[in-house]
Amino acid sequence: EDQVTQSPEALRLQEGESSSLNCSYTVSGLRGLFWYRQDPGKGPEFLFTLYSAGEEKEKERLKATLTKKESFLHITAPKPEDSATYLCAVQEWDNAGNMLTFGGGTRLMVKP
């Protein structure tokens, strides 16, 4: 059974204080790892897909990296508008429905 664990559950940062969020996964064959951002009362917004170990993707202050067992979402010099819950999800091969298994999320709060 696929398992996805995100840590920490909550993270408070000062504006400009860089940090990383962790997503550890157990899957029989990784087809893709997805990062989403979710604002309160809204649906998750797609950020990145990572396919293989060593891959990196960047978008503004966010950079996602992938190893064989975990993914990191690095946030460089965060701003208050980066405050949100960040979710990661894995998709395994032999998955006809493109189904995802989600972690519990990391709630990020950036103080000005």
Place this chain on the structure above:
Amino acid sequence: SQTIHQWPATLVQPVGSPLSLECTVEGTSNPNLYWYRQAAGRGLQLLFYSVGIGQISSEVPQNLSASRPQDRQFILSSKKLLLSDSGFYLCAWSDRLWGVNQPQHFGDGTRLSIL
């Protein structure tokens, strides 16, 4: 561009009442469709998914059901709601392209409160 609509945004229902939540997708055809439930402060739990009209797969046994009467319409229903059905319900879609990693795209959800 593709858009996904869910309604209502908020719903308060008494225990034992029926439920119907609707989701429609525009700008794409033959999408995979999904219903999730998210408990407060928790991750997403997949409830149902569909790869075509009339094709529904259930991931979690419960008193909920789903239907897909049209290609881009997905409905979540219940005949009798329980207190435990409270939560944030999200609909999502993805392109059905075999062999290509396709992300899911989410609607803005329905906040369901059972009294």
